[in-house]
Amino acid sequence: MRAAVLHETGQDKLEVHDDIEAVGFGPGKVRIRVRATGLCHSDLSAMSGVLPQPAPFVPGHEGAGEVVEVGEGVTGLTAGDRVVVCWLPACGACPSCRRGQSELCLAGFMNAGTPNFRRSVGDVFGFAGTGTFAEEVVVDAGCAVPIPDDVPYDIAALIGCGVTTGLGAALNTADVTAGSSVAVIGCGGVGISAIQGARLQGAAEIVAVDPVRTRREAALRFGATRAVAPGELADAKQQLTGGEGFDYVFEVVGRSTTARTAYETTRRGGTLVVVGAGAMDDFLQLNMFELFFDEKRILPSLYGGGDVVRSYERTIALWRAGRVDLDGLITHRVPLADINEALDQMRTGTALRTCVEI
Numbered sequence: 001m002r003a004a005v006l007h008e009t010g011q012d013k014l015e016v017h018d019d020i021e022a023v024g025f026g027p028g029k030v031r032i033r034v035r036a037t038g039l040c041h042s043d044l045s046a047m048s049g050v051l052p053q054p055a056p057f058v059p060g061h062e063g064a065g066e067v068v069e070v071g072e073g074v075t076g077l078t079a080g081d082r083v084v085v086c087w088l089p090a091c092g093a094c095p096s097c098r099r100g101q102s103e104l105c106l107a108g109f110m111n112a113g114t115p116n117f118r119r120s121v122g123d124v125f126g127f128a129g130t131g132t133f134a135e136e137v138v139v140d141a142g143c144a145v146p147i148p149d150d151v152p153y154d155i156a157a158l159i160g161c162g163v164t165t166g167l168g169a170a171l172n173t174a175d176v177t178a179g180s181s182v183a184v185i186g187c188g189g190v191g192i193s194a195i196q197g198a199r200l201q202g203a204a205e206i207v208a209v210d211p212v213r214t215r216r217e218a219a220l221r222f223g224a225t226r227a228v229a230p231g232e233l234a235d236a237k238q239q240l241t242g243g244e245g246f247d248y249v250f251e252v253v254g255r256s257t258t259a260r261t262a263y264e265t266t267r268r269g270g271t272l273v274v275v276g277a278g279a280m281d282d283f284l285q286l287n288m289f290e291l292f293f294d295e296k297r298i299l300p301s302l303y304g305g306g307d308v309v310r311s312y313e314r315t316i317a318l319w320r321a322g323r324v325d326l327d328g329l330i331t332h333r334v335p336l337a338d339i340n341e342a343l344d345q346m347r348t349g350t351a352l353r354t355c356v357e358i
């Protein structure tokens with residue numbers, strides 16, 4: 001089957017090969033024919049080395065498809081089921097799962113050193129244990145979450161990462177209050193989803209911050225009340241909050257510089273939500289006086305900060321009711337053969353989400 005492979009960390013192009021097979025099928029596993037996958041910024045971060053990931057590997061962790069084969073002992077799934085590929089499955093038994101914080105379950109990372117694919121020339125890993133830039137993946141049964149028949153694969157794929165992450169940051173982690181002021185720094189697919197979440201919660205002011213004009217325009221369509229370039233944020237803070245700062249600021253970039261800006265843009269006693277996936281050697285500096293005296297709450301949000309399967313169900317309900325726009329997030333579509341085009345659209349910020357049809 002075909003899959004797109006990054007040969008060495010730091011390279012910026014993928015190569016589509018057709019001599020690759022998904023390995024590891026057996027008890028407790030599921031084989032999925034991937035139908036659609038979104039390109040998430042974390043894929044680029046894994047390629048560049050910002051996020052840890054052994055190479056060579058198949059990127060892609062935001063996918064959906066059809067179950068083709070179910071291993072021994074798997075219950076609740078049969079061939080033909082439509083599923084979202086969940087890169088952070090919950091085991092249901094560890095202390096985090098038992099506390100109801102299944103987003104902190106590490107079960108999905110237990111196989112991190114095990115290759116997911118094989119080529120004639122050697123082993124290939126899958127990003128975050130999945131690797132959805134492939135026609136087929138073999139994953140733990142917990143990574144295959146069934147979806148209703150009315151959810152198209154391209155929409156289901158978005159729910160697999162970006163939308164769950166952004167909406168969850170606003171609904172689960174921040175639990176934005178009605179009438180509040182919000183700023184969202186970074187307006188790709190995840191940031192736009194955070195904006196939609198803040199709107200759903202009834203935020204009065206939602207300021208979108210992004211250097212790319214098309215993304216600022218998109219943010220306004222998705223519920224931002226104002227959209228500014230990074231250099232205009234200080235003015236917006238002055239005008240909208242009297243200089244005090246916003247009740248909630250979402251950092252959706254994953255860099256210490258934007259996190260520092262986000263901290264300074266948050267009002268005293270307000271909430272900074274850290275959504276962006278950053279590097280292990282990028283340190284955020286806070287002084288001990290401001291940390292205690294300004295009483296700003298810093299809330300990291302991993303994969304939407306809540307029960308993942310419940311978050312999927314909630315998103316589908318909101319989408320069906322027309323309360324969140326997921327279709328509008330897909331600005332570009334490419335076949336797997338043109339995957340490098342999709343990477344460029346993500347790098348330049350022209351795409352909110354590119355759907356790769358597989």
Ligand SMILES: [Zn+2]
Binds near residue numbers: 093095102105
């Ligand atoms: Zn667990």
Ligand SMILES: [Zn+2]
Binds near residue numbers: 041061162
């Ligand atoms: Zn992602």
